[in-house]
Amino acid sequence: MMKRLVLAASAALIFAAGGPGTGPAGAAWPEKPIQIMIPWPATNDPSTLVANAIAPVMAEDLGVPVKVVNKPGGGAVLATAELARSRPDGYTLGLISIGPMITQVLRGKTPYQNRDLAPLGLVWASPFTLAARADAPYDDLEELAAYGQDNDLRLAHWGLGAVPTLIAMKAAEVGGFAWKETAYSELNPLLVVQGDADVITFSTPGLADYVESGQMKLLAAMLPERVPAYPEVPTVAEQGFGEAYSIWFGAFVPQATDPEIVEKLSTALFAAIADPEVQKVIANVGVVPQTTGPEAARQRMDRELEDFGKLMTELGLIE
Structure with missing residues (x-):
């Protein structure tokens, strides 16, 4: 009898404390x-x-x-x-x-x-993308890599630890060239439009106006799938320049x-x-x-x- 009373008391204390997903005194979360x-x-x-x-x-x-x-x-x-x-x-x-x-x-x-x-x-x-000025002599990552092997390519980015930058750095490694890179605390597509950089890593919605006005073009999507707004732009992985991050x-x-x-x-x-x-x-x-x-x-x-x-x-x- 004493053992049953102790077990009952213990069960009551556990119930009062609340089980998983409950608050104090058994209150539901x-x-x-x-x-x-x-x-x-x-x-x-x-x-x-x-x-x-x-x-x-x-x-x-x-x-x-x-x-x-x-x-x-x-x-x-x-x-x-x-x-x-x-x-x-x-x-x-x-x-x-x-x-x-x-x-x-x-x-x-x-x-x-x-x-x-x-x-x-x-x-x-x-939906980040790698983008360039519309008149750049490359339209995809293969052409970009070929150009970069004989010419300087200036990359504007958020910072070396940023994921879009890492994807771009891996693409350069695969393509056999090296960026002349600069990190900007205030990254802006105008850096490319005005000629201060050749390529930029940037969120696609922020590039839309420049693309639609014919000032910039998209080279690669930094997604496992293509960006819905630009289904004609292949991903980095599709082009063979890195993983599908x-x-x-x-x-x-x-x-x-x-x-x-x-x-x-x-x-x-x-x-x-x-x-x-x-x-x-x-x-x-x-x-x-x-x-x-x-x-x-x-x-x-x-x-x-x-x-x-x-x-x-x-x-x-x-x-």
């Missing part, structure tokens, strides 16, 4: 507002625009307010570090890109490690978050992304949907940590 953290400035930021469309759909699904908060700084590292340190209770998630999750970590520029954050999944990619964005929570909460958040997030009104916003801002669940996202990150680690070592960016 969620029971307070959820915050989506964006590590970039709000102005014209695609992630912010899409997140603002997602938030009300998630709120209706989960039954609590969902708000978007921008916390820019440090190339997205500051907000990512804050997310990694936050309570693993499912009330804070972040939309983080490949840079602060992979390449910045590899360069030792972060106070956190990749495994400090758990993915809800990857959500979309920024992309500048992806994913949703993350602190690693210790309860798996049931991760599943609930992930389900609500992807249901919101599939909403027709959210799909319209995604199409308007120009990002490319690339949705994968938590497990597939983790597998991809592990693979890219290894791949980019090798590439950055080859390029002398890390030891």
